Amino acid sequence: MRMIRRLSRAATAGLVAAAALTAAAHSAEAADTLGSAAAGQGRYFGTAVAASHLGEADYAATLDREFSSVTPENEMKWDATEPSRGTFTFTSADRIVDHAQSQGMDVRGHTLVWHSQLPSWVGSLGASDLRTAMNNHINGLMGHYKGEIHSWDVVNEAFQDGGSGARRSSPFQDKLGDGFIEEAFRTARAADPAAKLCYNDYNTDGVNAKSNAVYTMVKDFKSRGVPIDCVGFQSHFNPNSPVPSDYRQNLQRFADLGVDVQITELDIEGSGSAQAANYTKVVEACLAVDRCTGLTVWGITDKYSWRSSGTPLLFDGNYTEKPAYDAVLAALGGSGDPGDPGDPGDPGDGTVSCTATYTRTADWNSGYNGQVTITAGGEPISSWTATVTLPAQQTVSSLWNGTPTRSGNVLTVRPSWNGTLAAGASTSFGFTVTKNGSDAAPTVGGCTAS
Ligand code: G3I
Numbered sequence: 001m002r003m004i005r006r007l008s009r010a011a012t013a014g015l016v017a018a019a020a021l022t023a024a025a026h027s028a029e030a031a032d033t034l035g036s037a038a039a040g041q042g043r044y045f046g047t048a049v050a051a052s053h054l055g056e057a058d059y060a061a062t063l064d065r066e067f068s069s070v071t072p073e074n075e076m077k078w079d080a081t082e083p084s085r086g087t088f089t090f091t092s093a094d095r096i097v098d099h100a101q102s103q104g105m106d107v108r109g110h111t112l113v114w115h116s117q118l119p120s121w122v123g124s125l126g127a128s129d130l131r132t133a134m135n136n137h138i139n140g141l142m143g144h145y146k147g148e149i150h151s152w153d154v155v156n157e158a159f160q161d162g163g164s165g166a167r168r169s170s171p172f173q174d175k176l177g178d179g180f181i182e183e184a185f186r187t188a189r190a191a192d193p194a195a196k197l198c199y200n201d202y203n204t205d206g207v208n209a210k211s212n213a214v215y216t217m218v219k220d221f222k223s224r225g226v227p228i229d230c231v232g233f234q235s236h237f238n239p240n241s242p243v244p245s246d247y248r249q250n251l252q253r254f255a256d257l258g259v260d261v262q263i264t265e266l267d268i269e270g271s272g273s274a275q276a277a278n279y280t281k282v283v284e285a286c287l288a289v290d291r292c293t294g295l296t297v298w299g300i301t302d303k304y305s306w307r308s309s310g311t312p313l314l315f316d317g318n319y320t321e322k323p324a325y326d327a328v329l330a331a332l333g334g335s336g337d338p339g340d341p342g343d344p345g346d347p348g349d350g351t352v353s354c355t356a357t358y359t360r361t362a363d364w365n366s367g368y369n370g371q372v373t374i375t376a377g378g379e380p381i382s383s384w385t386a387t388v389t390l391p392a393q394q395t396v397s398s399l400w401n402g403t404p405t406r407s408g409n410v411l412t413v414r415p416s417w418n419g420t421l422a423a424g425a426s427t428s429f430g431f432t433v434t435k436n437g438s439d440a441a442p443t444v445g446g447c448t449a450s
Contacts, residue, residue, distance in 0.1 A: 031332070031333065031334045031335055032329070032334055032335060033065055033066045033329075033334070034066045034067060034068075034314075034325075034328060034329060034332065034334070035066055035067050035068035035069075035105075036068075036334070037329055037332035037333055037334030037335075038068065038294065038295070038332050039068060040332070040333055040334075041287055041332055041333060042293075043286065043287075043292070043293060043294045043295065043332075044068045044069040044106060044150075044293070044294035044295075045066075045067060045068055045069065045294065045295055045296075045297075045332070046067055046068065046069030046070055046071060046105075046106070046108060046294060046295070046296035046297070047063065047066075047067045047069075047070060047071070047296060047297050047298075047299060047300050048070075048071045048072070048073040048110075048265065048296065048297070048298045048299050049063060049070045049071065049072060049073060049096050049099075049100075049300070050072075050073050050074065050075075050304065051072070051075050051092040051093070051095045051096050052092075053304060054095065054096070054099055058318075058319045059300060059301065059304075059319075060099075061319075062300050062301070062315060062319050063099075063103075063300055064103050066300075067105060067300075068105055068106065069100075069105055069106040069107065069108060069150070069294060069296060070096060070099075070100045070105055070106075070107055070108070071107070071108040071109075071110045071264070071265075071296050072092075072093050072096045072097075072107075072109075072110060073110075073298070073299070074117070075092040075093040075095075075096055076093045076109055076110055076111070076141065077110070077111060077114065077117040078112075078114065078117060078118050078119060078122065078137060079117045079118065079119050080092060080093070080117070081093065081137075081140070081141060082119070082137055082140065083119050084119070084121060085121055085133065086136070088140050088141075088144070090144055093145075097145065097148060101148070106150040107145075107148060107149050107150065108149065108150060108151050108152075108153070108262075108264070108296060109141070109142075109145065109149040109151065109152035109153065109195070110152075110153045110156070110200070110264075111152075111153035111154075111155075111156040111200065112137065112138050112141055112142070112152060112153065112154050112155070112156075112184065112188065113134060113137075113138070113154065113155045113156065113172060113180070113181075113184045114155070114156040114157060115157065115158075115168060115169075115170030115171070115172070115173075116156075116157070118170075118171070122171055123171045125171070125175075126175070127175040127176060130171060130172070130175050130176060131176055131180075131183070134172060134176075134180065134183070134184060134187075135183070135184075135187045138154070138184060138187045138188050138191055139187065139191050142188060142191035142192040142195065143191055143192075145192070146191070146192045146194075147192065147194055149192070149195050150195065150196060151195060151196040151197075151198050151229075151230060151232075151262065152188060152192070152195050152196070152197055152198060153198050153199075153200040153232055153264070154184050154185050154188045154197050154198060154199065155180075155181050155184050155185070155199055155200070156200045156201070157200070157201050157202065158170070158172075158173065158181055158199075158201070159201060159204075159210050159213050159214060160210070161203055161210065162209070162210075163209040164209065165209045165210060165212055165213030165216075166213070181199070181217070182221065182226050185197055185221070185226055185227050185228055186226065186227060188227070189227035196229040196230050196260060197227055197228055197229050197230070198228075198229065198230040198231060198232045198262065198264075199214065199217070199218065199228060199230075199231050199232065200231075200232030200234065200264055201214060201232070201233075201234065202234040202235075202236055202265070203241070204233060204234075204250075205233050205234075205235050205237075205243070205244055205247055205250065206244025206245070206246045206247055206250050207244075207246050207249065207250050207253070211250055214231065215253065215254065215257070218231060218254065218257050218259060219257055222257055222258050222259070228259060229259060229260060230259050230260035230261065230262055230293070231254050231259055231260075231261050231262075232261075232262050232263075232264035232265075233250075233251065233261065233262070233263055233264065234264050234265035234266075234298075235263050235264070235265060235266040235267075235282060236265060236266075236267055236298070236307075236312075237266075237267070237268040237269065237278060237282075237312075238268070238269035238270075238307075238310060238312070239269065239270070242278070243268070243278050243281045243282055247281065247282070247285045248284075248285035248288050248289060251285060251286070251289045251292055252288075252289050255289050255290065255291035255292070259291070260291045260292075260293045261286075261289060261291055261292045261293070262292070262293055262294055262295070262296070263282060263286055263292070263294070263295040263296065264296050265296065265297075265298040266282060266295055266296065266297045266298060267297060267298045267299065267305060267307060267310075267312035267313055268282070268312050268324070269307060269310030269311065269312045270310070270311070270312070271311055271322070271323075271355060271357060271373070271375040271426060272323055272375050272424040272425070272426060273323055273424050275311075275312075275322070275323065275324045276322075276323040276324045276326065276327035277327065278324075279314075279324045279327050279328050279331070280327045280328070280330075280331045282295070283295065283327075283328055283331035283332060284331055287331070287332075297313060297314060298312075298313075299313050300313065300314075300315055300319075301313060301315045301316065301317055301319055302315065302316050302317050302355065303316075303317035303446070309357060309358050309359060309441075310357070311355055311357045314328060316353070316355040316377075316446070316447075317355065317356075317446040317447075318353065318446050318447075320351075320353040320355075320377055321378075322355065322377070323377075323378065323424050326378070351377070351378075351379060352376075352377065352379045352380075352381045352449040352450060353376070353377030353378070353379070353381075353447075353449055354374055354375060354376050354377060354381060354384045354421075354447035354448070354449040355374070355375050355377070355447050356372050356373070356374055356386040356444050356445070356446065356447040357372065357373045357375070357444070358370060358371070358372050358388075358441070358442065358444040359371050359373070360441065361430070365435075366434060366435055367397070367432060367433055367434050367435055368432075368433050368435065368439075369430060369431070369432050369433075370388070370430065370431050370433060370442060371428050371429070371430045371431075372386055372388065372402075372413070372428060372429055372430075372444055373426050373427070373428040374386060374421070374426060374427050374428065374429075374447055375421075375424065375425070375426040376421040376422065376423055376424060376425055376426075376449065377423070377424075377449070378423050378424070379423055380420070380421065380422050380423050381419075381420070381421050381449040381450065382419055382420050382450060383414065383415055383419040383420075383449065383450045384414070384415060384419060384421070384447055384448065384449045384450075385412060385413070385414050385447070385448050385449075386412075386413050386444060386445060386446075386447045386448075387410055387411065387412050387413070387444070387445030387446075388410070388411045388413060388431070388442050388443075388444055388445070389409060389410045389411075389442055389443040389444075389445065390409045390410075390411070390433065390442045391409070391438045391440040391441075391442065392409060392438070393435070393436040393437050393438040394409070394433050394434065394435055394436060394438055394440075394442070395433070395434050395436065396411060396431050396432065396433055396434075397432045397433070397434055398431065398432045399411070399413070399429065399430070399431040399432075400429065400430050400431070401416060401417075401418060401427070401428065401429040401430060402414065402415065402416055402418075402429030402431075403415065403416050404431075411431075413429055415427075416429075
């Protein structure tokens, strides 16, 4: 099957080369997409992708227009690719790789050895069998995609949170000891010598005990010739875990060890100009480090984010570019903004838009309070509409700072006094729900503005 795909890839090489030339010509004219602007800085700009969304026209169109690299969000993980021992399934991952190749995009491989999304059979093996299974899994994945992946997350999240700098407990750590990471990298190098081999982790973005522990490991690997080419910094940020002030410094110290660094799973919860400013910090930090070779955001649209209620991505649920998108494009030296008539949601283009973000603000046995924050896009708005769909059992007992109409379990909410918002400004409405036995969250529908 891969043989057929490789042949078809070779057959499309001319098309891909032609597409690259077109992209280069386009970027010389005006780098008005994330991928072309990043290319102008010698970097890739990628996104995590779910195979199940590729059939959605707006999703695929945004992906194809904006990004130059993709990371399968779940489809290359162990539970998806080797759910039972020795039986490999590549259908969903192949779908993403095929799509990327048809568009001339690169692919990051995520991830080979990780304690999570690990089928239970792996955890039940004894040490010797586990070592064989780990190496077989690496060989199976990397062999299938040999020559088609620019960077692989060989080992993911092997260190503990907190101040100890210790390794995280996992079947690999507990049964094989510290040496499992080194062994995984050596196996990976032999399996696909062309792929960059990365160690990937979170909460290692600034200088701290965890990043110090990873730093010590990478330094040791480099000194002993263990094959490692890059370190991935996931960069999942929110108000409790903000962009660290020493982010650039931390990336630089790793780069100084002789490895590339990559921003691998970037998302930043928030909205409006504050979120945009944080994205700018991240892009500027990467551009300031020569060996920071690219950035990947962890999804395209807020509606499919693993943290969707925090609206952490560059496109809202309607695929409208958010202020954060404009900030990233500008930081990359792109010239699509402001006022490019081709960019919906940009300041000056006359397209009004808004986003709606849900949070639970209070919770008790029989009920909870919810709040929906409405944020205007790049143009001022004079009104907005959002929908709140409640789980079947739940009922709303009161709602404030908004005017609801009810149809079954769907509330359509319009402004009471708070319809007029400046570009990027926010307002919110709140409501009290009686649970009637269901603690599930409501679904907040996309915002429309006028
Ligand atoms: O596909 C099934 C669906 O059939 C089922 O109905 C549903 C019920 O829960 O689950 C669906 O699978 C979910 C999958 O995402 C696809 O949406 C899993 O439950 C859910 O656990 C899984 O979450 C993924 C998470 O990794 C698992 O650890 C997220 O999508 C993915 O964004 C996230 O990504 C990780 C990186 O790999 C490593 N770094 C942290 C990052 C964020 O957690």
